[in-house]
Structures are given as C-alpha cells and as structure tokens.
Amino acid sequence: MNGKAIGRVAAGALALAMLAGCAGERGGSAAVPASGGDAQPSVAAGGQGQEMFGTLPSPCGKGDAKGVTDQGVTDTSIAIGFGDDRGFPKAPGLSKEMGDAVSTMIKWCNAQGGINGRQIVGHQYDAAYMQSVTVMQKACKQDFMLVGEGFAMDDAAEQYRVACNLPVVAGYTVGPNAAMGPMKFEPVPYPVDYYNAAPLNLAAKTFPEFKDDVDLVMSDSPAVITGSNKIKAAMKELGISPKDCGVQLATQGDPSYVPFAEKFKSCGVKALWTSKTPDPAMFSLLEALDRVGVKPTMVFEATWYSQAVAKWNTNGQGDTIHAGLIFEPFENADKVPAVKEYLDLVNAEGGKTALLGMQATSAFLLWATAAKDCGSDLTRQCMVNTLSQVHDWTGGGLHAPTDPGANMPSDCTLMVKLTGSTYKQVAPATIGEFDCDKGNVLKTDPSTWGTKLNEDRIATTFLTPNVIKPQV
CATH class of the missing domain: 3.40.50.2300 (Response regulator)
Structure with missing residues (x-):
C-alpha cells in the first residue's frame, strides 16, 4: 500500500462527527463499557439469549425474509463482495486482515441464521493493488453491495462503481473520489474536507x-x-x-x-x-x-x-x-469485549489480526445492522436510506463513536x-x-481535497443523475 493509502487508512485521519458518546461539548471522553466477564459470543443482560458483539446486539439471526428484491438478493441468500490487496507481489499479504475479518464475520452471521433468514454468500476479491478495476467490474455484475473491502487504488475503480450503482460500506477508502463518492459509507470515515x-x-x-x-x-x-x-x-x-x-x-x-x-x-x-x-x-x-x-x-x-x-x-x-x-x-481486550470478540473469532479461523481487520469488522456489522432493518425489502435504495441515518456507531465498542451517515471525521x-x-x-x-x-x-483547504464536491459534499468527478440518493 502506498503512503497515501496508509495515511488515510490509519489514523492521522480517523473518523467523524461524533454525536452521542462524547461526554460534553468540550474535553469529554467516550467510555467503552468494561467487560462483565467472558467476551466470547455473549448474551445480553437479562438472560434474553440475544447474541452480542461487544455492546452491539447481533444483527444476524433466523427470519422469514422473502423476495428477489435486487441484484444479489434471493429468497434464501444475499451476495456481497469483499476483499483487499493481499496478492500485491511487492507486499504479499497486504491488508490480508481485512478479507480474513469479513470472511470470519460472514461465517459468524450465517451460523446464527444469516440476515433475517437469508444466508450471506461472500465473493472474495484480491485487487493486488493494480487490479481494482477488474475487481469492480466483476462486483458490478453479481454483488448486492461491497462490504468491508479496502483497495489502495480504489479511485481507479470508482467510475465503474458509480456507473453500476453499487453501494459500499467500505473498510476504508483511499482516493478522494472514493472517500467522497455517492452511495458510500464507512464505519470510520476519512473525508477530504474535514x-x-x-x-x-x-x-x-x-x-x-x-x-x-x-x-x-x-x-x-x-x-x-x-x-x-x-x-x-x-x-x-x-x-x-x-x-x-x-x-x-x-x-x-x-x-x-x-x-x-x-x-x-x-x-x-x-x-x-x-x-x-x-x-x-x-x-x-x-x-x-x-x-x-x-x-x-x-x-x-x-x-x-x-x-x-x-x-x-x-x-x-x-x-x-x-x-x-x-x-x-x-492490549485493551480484557476491558473491551468487542476487541476480545474480534480477536477470538478471527484467531479461531486462523486469520490475520490487525487494526484494519477491526475496521473491516465494524464495516460488516454496520452493513448487517442496516440490512436487518430493511427486512424483506432488502434493496439498495433501502440500504442507502438506512445507512444515511446512522449517526452514532462504535462497532460494538471496537472504536470511538462515529457518524457514518454524515461522512464526517471523529473528534x-x-x-x-x-x-x-x-x-x-x-x-x-x-x-x-x-x-x-x-x-x-x-x-481543510479545498486545494488539498483532490476532487470537487457538490453542495451535498459528494465528489462530482464520476457523478451521474442516476445514482441512488437517500430518500428520507
């Protein structure tokens, strides 16, 4: 991954307009509840048998959702794309933790019954740094959405994603057009303008x-x-x-x-x-x-x-x-159940763990939560509507509160x-x-953005009149 990718992925830019969670207007702190014991797949307080991921009730489970509602959605399944740049020859295994995390979470979710009873079918992609366009063209033909992926050269593929109206809950974005693109949500946004x-x-x-x-x-x-x-x-x-x-x-x-x-x-x-x-x-x-x-x-x-x-x-x-x-x-896993949960789940599958893996995990949980709320009416329009209204997100305690719906950085x-x-x-x-x-x-100074934004803070480079906009 190039310096630009890593700089945006990790922290100098880490994510968004925090609403609830920061105690007070200034100088506050957002506490993650301490573990009350074993942070293996747990149950909610009160003995209701609700599966949890940290502090987040699991969005996965049995149900009776029906209907061929959109590309990649059937009565019994939901096809999503995910992946990373693990095959880049100059840095083999690059971002491998992202694909490992999402594949683990798909298995975790399907074991509970999927999303409202629909099993998740994951199409894993390897952009290998220079193959993001090829990956996007494949995803455009078969996936309902992209979830938890991270491609260093995402800007090269952005015009194809926008043209085929493929929404994404990205693990991370790199290029300015991808970071500010339409139908794009991130659990931890890194916008160019803030x-x-x-x-x-x-x-x-x-x-x-x-x-x-x-x-x-x-x-x-x-x-x-x-x-x-x-x-x-x-x-x-x-x-x-x-x-x-x-x-x-x-x-x-x-x-x-x-x-x-x-x-x-x-x-x-x-x-x-x-x-x-x-x-x-x-x-x-x-x-x-x-x-x-x-x-x-x-x-x-x-x-x-x-x-x-x-x-x-x-x-x-x-x-x-x-x-x-x-x-x-x-190192905070003994105090933060979500971190322990992530480590336990991915390690059990023999996957690679890293901060980017937690980022991809949070993206999956964000997508799955919105998909559950859409119920049988699982369409791209419903997903865009629902995700645009998520303004307080922690991935169950994996990170500080964020505002994916507004695409704003954390404070x-x-x-x-x-x-x-x-x-x-x-x-x-x-x-x-x-x-x-x-x-x-x-x-930030507009001269540093690398793209032009419209009044909705959406990159105009590849924008078309046909993109899916929130209808709320």
Missing part, C-alpha cells in the same frame, strides 16, 4: 514540548508532502508552531541519517511528528537520533501501532513513540505508548476511554 485533529490536541495537552519545540519528519513522497501540509495547517489552527528544521527524507533512502539527526539536535527539537509510515528509512532516522543523544517525544500516526515497530524496538530506541488511535488497542482519540515491544494506553488514563472534543474537527 480533519480530526484530536491526536494533535491530545499531544499538546500531554506534552508541553509539543507546542513550541516540535517539528515534522518530511519526505519527498507526494503523499507524505500532502499529508504533512494538512498537519501543518491543523497545527497552525491549534497554536502549535513547528520549528521547520528542513529535514526531508528520500523515498528511495539516504546514504546516512546521522546528518538529519544532528540537524534536529542543533535545531532544538524536543518532539517529532510524522505522516511517514514505519519503514527502514524512519527506523534508521530513529537509530541515528539515539546515536547523537537526542530523545524527542515522538507522536506519530496510527500506523506506528504495529507489530513491525514493536519487533524493531529491541534496543528501546523507540521508547518515546506514541500513536493516536480511534480504535481500541488489542476523538486515545494515545498509546511503546515501551520495548509492548504498547499501553497512556491517555486518557482510564483504559477504554477516548478524549473527545467537537473542536477537534477542522475544515
């Missing part, structure tokens, strides 16, 4: 040095440049002044990283932020900083919450790394710190809580 500055705000509140002695690790990657420019603009609005030391890493690598470390040292940097993903260049820079005796507080994107980073940090050179997340970290975050090979939530202090503030959501 930005969740909660991680920056929380870092400034937690670390005094982050306000006046911080700088960004830049790169010559266009994606990182774009992301960094957005961060700089957000910092300016928040009263944070980067030192602009002039360090820019080369995408293809640099001969030595010690000069960069020395530059940060002479510049007086005490804190660092970067939109770069964990890669050999960044690891080399952090090792060089340690070598010259500089140990800045590092607050990075959510992609730095990673086993690859934990495995690299054998010498403790990353012990000042912090990452802002909108998802509950796996929440929590912070984890790496020590050795272990991550731990350090802010807010109470495990399972998020730091939320409506003021964290900032408007």
Whole structure:
C-alpha cells in the first residue's frame, strides 16, 4: 500500500462527527463499557439469549425474509463482495486482515441464521493493488453491495462503481473520489474536507514540548508532502508552531541519517511528528537520533501501532513513540469485549489480526445492522436510506463513536505508548476511554481535497443523475 493509502487508512485521519458518546461539548471522553466477564459470543443482560458483539446486539439471526428484491438478493441468500490487496507481489499479504475479518464475520452471521433468514454468500476479491478495476467490474455484475473491502487504488475503480450503482460500506477508502463518492459509507470515515485533529490536541495537552519545540519528519513522497501540509495547517489552527528544521527524507533512502539527526539536535527539537509510515528509512532516522543523544517525544500516526515497530524496538530506541488511535488497542481486550470478540473469532479461523481487520469488522456489522432493518425489502435504495441515518456507531465498542451517515471525521482519540515491544494506553488514563472534543474537527483547504464536491459534499468527478440518493 502506498503512503497515501496508509495515511488515510490509519489514523492521522480517523473518523467523524461524533454525536452521542462524547461526554460534553468540550474535553469529554467516550467510555467503552468494561467487560462483565467472558467476551466470547455473549448474551445480553437479562438472560434474553440475544447474541452480542461487544455492546452491539447481533444483527444476524433466523427470519422469514422473502423476495428477489435486487441484484444479489434471493429468497434464501444475499451476495456481497469483499476483499483487499493481499496478492500485491511487492507486499504479499497486504491488508490480508481485512478479507480474513469479513470472511470470519460472514461465517459468524450465517451460523446464527444469516440476515433475517437469508444466508450471506461472500465473493472474495484480491485487487493486488493494480487490479481494482477488474475487481469492480466483476462486483458490478453479481454483488448486492461491497462490504468491508479496502483497495489502495480504489479511485481507479470508482467510475465503474458509480456507473453500476453499487453501494459500499467500505473498510476504508483511499482516493478522494472514493472517500467522497455517492452511495458510500464507512464505519470510520476519512473525508477530504474535514480533519480530526484530536491526536494533535491530545499531544499538546500531554506534552508541553509539543507546542513550541516540535517539528515534522518530511519526505519527498507526494503523499507524505500532502499529508504533512494538512498537519501543518491543523497545527497552525491549534497554536502549535513547528520549528521547520528542513529535514526531508528520500523515498528511495539516504546514504546516512546521522546528518538529519544532528540537524534536529542543533535545531532544538524536543518532539517529532510524522505522516511517514514505519519503514527502514524512519527506523534508521530513529537509530541515528539515539546515536547523537537526542530523545524527542515522538507522536506519530496510527500506523506506528504495529507489530513491525514493536519487533524493531529491541534496543528501546523507540521508547518515546506514541500513536493516536480511534480504535481500541488489542492490549485493551480484557476491558473491551468487542476487541476480545474480534480477536477470538478471527484467531479461531486462523486469520490475520490487525487494526484494519477491526475496521473491516465494524464495516460488516454496520452493513448487517442496516440490512436487518430493511427486512424483506432488502434493496439498495433501502440500504442507502438506512445507512444515511446512522449517526452514532462504535462497532460494538471496537472504536470511538462515529457518524457514518454524515461522512464526517471523529473528534476523538486515545494515545498509546511503546515501551520495548509492548504498547499501553497512556491517555486518557482510564483504559477504554477516548478524549473527545467537537473542536477537534477542522475544515481543510479545498486545494488539498483532490476532487470537487457538490453542495451535498459528494465528489462530482464520476457523478451521474442516476445514482441512488437517500430518500428520507
């Protein structure tokens, strides 16, 4: 996945206009209820026998839904498409956790009876980075909807999706047209026109040095440049002044990283932020900083919450790394039933687990909840109508409250710190809580959007008069 994909997938942009859940207009926190015991497939309080996913009553179960109501829907089944880029030869297994999560959730749901009695038939796709158009053309011919997928080159396929009126509850989107497309919903939206500055705000509140002695690790990657420019603009609005030391890493690598470390040292940097993903260049820079005796507080994107980073940090050179997340970290599984449920279900199927997997899981649950509400009248129009009205969503507690129906970013975050090979939530202090503030959501400069939006905040690039619009 390219830098742009990872930057949008993970956290600098993490998701949406929170309504209920954030306690108070400012400075509130959204608590995820603590587990009352075993978080294996559980039953609701009161002994009603209701299957749960964390705090969410399962949308799956038996029923008597009938009718061939739309493409992919019969009396007995619902065909959905899902998938990832796992076959990309330069990064085999890329995003594998997304397909693994959705296939697991299909099995989990069908074991309960499907959706109102209709069994889910999953068509799994591998876009392999460069095959998103081929995948979309196949999905257009056979699927009711796409659910929980993530394709790095989704913008290339967007014109085909829009043309065939294929709604999607995406695991994530990357391209601006896909992120702002019609008939598109995400459990954790990353719109181009608003930005969740909660991680920056929380870092400034937690670390005094982050306000006046911080700088960004830049790169010559266009994606990182774009992301960094957005961060700089957000910092300016928040009263944070980067030192602009002039360090820019080369995408293809640099001969030595010690000069960069020395530059940060002479510049007086005490804190660092970067939109770069964990890669050999960044690891080399952090090792060089340690070598010259500089140990800045590092607050990075959510992609730095990673086993690859934990495995690299054998010498403790990353012990000042912090990452802002909108998802509950796996280390909170004993306190957050939904996280334990996700891990238990996917591990039982031998799948790969990661934050993107939880993102795909939340997407499936969002889709399934709307599909249940549509009952026998399971049409694309009903799904668009129903999903557009979902304004308070946590995936059963997998993440902070979000607003998929409005396609707005979150105003929440929590912070984890790496020590050795272990991550731990350090802010807010109470495990399972998020730091939320409506003021964290900032408007972005239209010059950074990468697409033109209409009055409904929908990308106009591939828009047709025939797209399915909410009728509510």
